[in-house]
Amino acid sequence: MKDFWIYLAILAGSTYLIRAIPFAAFQKKIKSRFVRSFLYYIPYTVLAAMTIPAALYATGHILSAAVGLLVGGIFAFKGKGLTFVAVVSCLAALAVELVIHFAVPGLAF
Numbered sequence: 578m579k580d581f582w583i584y585l586a587i588l589a590g591s592t593y594l595i596r597a598i599p600f601a602a603f604q605k606k607i608k609s610r611f612v613r614s615f616l617y618y619i620p621y622t623v624l625a626a627m628t629i630p631a632a633l634y635a636t637g638h639i640l641s642a643a644v645g646l647l648v649g650g651i652f653a654f655k656g657k658g659l660t661f662v663a664v665v666s667c668l669a670a671l672a673v674e675l676v677i678h679f680a681v682p683g684l685a686f
Contacts, residue, residue, distance in 0.1 A: 636670050638677055645670030 607613050629646070636642040649666035657665075 636674060638674065641670045641673035641677065644673045 607616070632646045633639055633642045636645070645666040648669040649662050652662045652665055
């Protein structure tokens with residue numbers, strides 16, 4: 578039980594420091610357009626770097642995952658809601674998995 582509190586304190590401290598260091602380091606407004614645009618896109622870049630590899634290995638076959646990711650990207654780009662995009666992506670991946678499983682038995686795992 579003692580280890581739990583040590584781990585919790587380390588986790589809380591590191592999480593706090595990640596959020597507090599930028600406030601301490603940058604007390605004035607950042608005037609450089611390059612730095613501001615760079616910092617603006619960091620969250621999107623990190624989210625994409627974590628999400629896309631996980632999405633490509635989420636199914637039994639990379640082809641169905643890629644189709645689901647592509648379909649989701651298309652509908653998200655068109656401005657559809659998160660639930661709709663998720664459902665359509667899952668259905669597209671499922672359809673490709675069924676085609677692979679039944680129509681092309683050599684590719685099925």
